[in-house]
Amino acid sequence: MVKxxxxxLLLSLLSVQLKANPGLKVRIxxxxxxxxxxxxxxxxxxxxxxxxxxxxxxxxRFGLGNVNYNISRIRVTAVEFPNVSISLMPRSGVKxxxxxxxxxxxMNWNIRTWMFKDGGxxxxxxSKVFVTAMFSTPLDRMGHTSIPLISCHTTPGDTDIxxxxxxxxxxxxxxxxxxxxxxxxxxxxxxxxxxxxxxxIAKDLQSLNVPVRIDDLAEIDYSLNNLEVFxxxxxxDLKGIVYPAGNYTGPPYVAAPFxxxxxxxxxxxxxxxxxFFQTSLFSYYTAGAFNITIEKETCRxxxxxxxxxxxxxxxxxxxxxxxxxxxxxxxxxxxxxVSLQQDSFTxxxxxxxxxxxxxxxxxxxxxxxxNVAANTSVALNVFDQKLTGSLCLNRLQFSLIHSNVGxxxxxFLENVLSYILQTEVIPSANAKLSRGFPLPNxxxxxxxxxxxxxxxxxxxxxxxxxxxx
Numbered sequence: 001m002v003k004x005x006x007x008x009l010l011l012s013l014l015s016v017q018l019k020a021n022p023g024l025k026v027r028i029x030x031x032x033x034x035x036x037x038x039x040x041x042x043x044x045x046x047x048x049x050x051x052x053x054x055x056x057x058x059x060x061r062f063g064l065g066n067v068n069y070n071i072s073r074i075r076v077t078a079v080e081f082p083n084v085s086i087s088l089m090p091r092s093g094v095k096x097x098x099x100x101x102x103x104x105x106x107m108n109w110n111i112r113t114w115m116f117k118d119g120g121x122x123x124x125x126x127s128k129v130f131v132t133a134m135f136s137t138p139l140d141r142m143g144h145t146s147i148p149l150i151s152c153h154t155t156p157g158d159t160d161i162x163x164x165x166x167x168x169x170x171x172x173x174x175x176x177x178x179x180x181x182x183x184x185x186x187x188x189x190x191x192x193x194x195x196x197x198x199x200x201i202a203k204d205l206q207s208l209n210v211p212v213r214i215d216d217l218a219e220i221d222y223s224l225n226n227l228e229v230f231x232x233x234x235x236x237d238l239k240g241i242v243y244p245a246g247n248y249t250g251p252p253y254v255a256a257p258f259x260x261x262x263x264x265x266x267x268x269x270x271x272x273x274x275x276f277f278q279t280s281l282f283s284y285y286t287a288g289a290f291n292i293t294i295e296k297e298t299c300r301x302x303x304x305x306x307x308x309x310x311x312x313x314x315x316x317x318x319x320x321x322x323x324x325x326x327x328x329x330x331x332x333x334x335x336x337x338v339s340l341q342q343d344s345f346t347x348x349x350x351x352x353x354x355x356x357x358x359x360x361x362x363x364x365x366x367x368x369x370x371n372v373a374a375n376t377s378v379a380l381n382v383f384d385q386k387l388t389g390s391l392c393l394n395r396l397q398f399s400l401i402h403s404n405v406g407x408x409x410x411x412f413l414e415n416v417l418s419y420i421l422q423t424e425v426i427p428s429a430n431a432k433l434s435r436g437f438p439l440p441n442x443x444x445x446x447x448x449x450x451x452x453x454x455x456x457x458x459x460x461x462x463x464x465x466x467x468x469x
Contacts, residue, residue: 021255022225023240023276029233032267033086039467045079056181070110078104088229093136101129109178121164128157133194147198152191156183212438217287218242222440232264242280244287251279258457266462273458277338290332294424296325301423306357312413315406324357345378345454368403382450386436391429444468
């Protein structure tokens with residue numbers, strides 16, 4: 001049977017341990033599999049009712065001759081799956097059982113022997129069909145996965161054929177020889193059809209091994225490290241590393257072990273570790289994303305010039321009698337650090353801030369340089385299949401490093417510098433964070449009612465899913 005929805009879901013699942021701790025853990029619960037089952041069966045019904053089946057042509061032995069048959073224009077008019085179960089088998093895989101399935105088929109038939117021939121339209125009702133299939137998902141050392149069909153068995157059940165306008169001896173004769181090819185086709189095609197559907201799911205799983213582009217500066221590796229089946233859920237370890245775009249050199253961090261709490265109320269759980277966010281900060285630091293230049297033309301709320309600074313610090317006023325435009329350059333001095341504690345996501349960012357006077361000849365004269373230590377809180381949200389964020393400044397600390405205009409108390413400038421950061425730097429950063437990090441995604445599957453919890457060492461997204469037909 002079936003492409004049981006791109007989600008028979010990651011039908012995952014033998015355990016194969018690789019040494020590295022993951023940056024992202026994914027849990028698929030029994031609730032998700034039940035939803036996938038219902039969606040998959042509905043898709044299967046619709047596909048079967050629309051499918052164009054090939055003609056059946058052949059012969060059966062009859063006395064001294066053969067009964068040649070041709071069955072054409074086969075169309076499924078009704079399908080019922082009253083009893084279907086998907087069970088997680090620890091350390092084995094996933095078991096699919098279909099009980100008492102039935103289908104109704106309309107078809108043209110034609111039979112010919114050396115004695116006579118006849119044909120017409122008929123209705124076939126097949127009931128008590130049983131299918132049992134077992135899948136596993138081993139991983140190789142490269143993190144590539146397949147979904148082999150370990151075993152599959154189909155019992156065709158009862159077949160009732162009604163030949164339009166036929167009765168008596170000929171009716172029974174024709175039915176006897178039409179049942180055999182129908183039984184054979186059902187028995188031989190059910191498992192290959194299941195295998196074909198599973199290949200589509202495996203293709204979706206393979207797509208996780210392709211780096212996902214965030215923007216021009218960074219991309220995410222969501223490739224699989226480990227899969228393990230437990231009775232109430234499937235756990236998947238994904239690499240969960242953010243790399244500078246096109247550069248897959250490992251970051252200078254080691255992922256710490258962590259575990260998803262024992263929850264099964266939602267269909268899907270995504271747990272992003274501190275390591276995931278730290279590698280993203282490393283990637284953007286490497287790309288220079290934390291280096292920012294603020295000029296008079298781009299400053300929206302202040303007319304930043306030497307006159308403004310001189311009104312606060314007399315030494316600058318003495319240095320520059322004529323007001324010159326001011327340029328502020330921010331440069332990260334260290335890789336920002338992330339901290340995940342219960343209900344708290346914070347970043348520590350260290351920057352140097354150099355303030356220049358822009359002279360009439362377009363040269364820049366350095367006025368002073370300060371170090372800035374910023375502590376920010378991060379608020380997270382899920383929107384359009386992406387993890388988005390926004391920053392809020394908690395505190396700023398400034399320290400004077402160098403001055404070309406004489407010594408002065410940095411405290412005099414703290415309000416102005418804080419205002420520049422609040423009105424120029426933080427909104428710019430939030431605009432970029434609002435674009436979001438793409439979450440692991442399968443075709444046509446969207447997250448519904450996601451809820452975010454911040455715990456010590458990881459961020460947990462609890463969500464249901466919806467499959468769009």
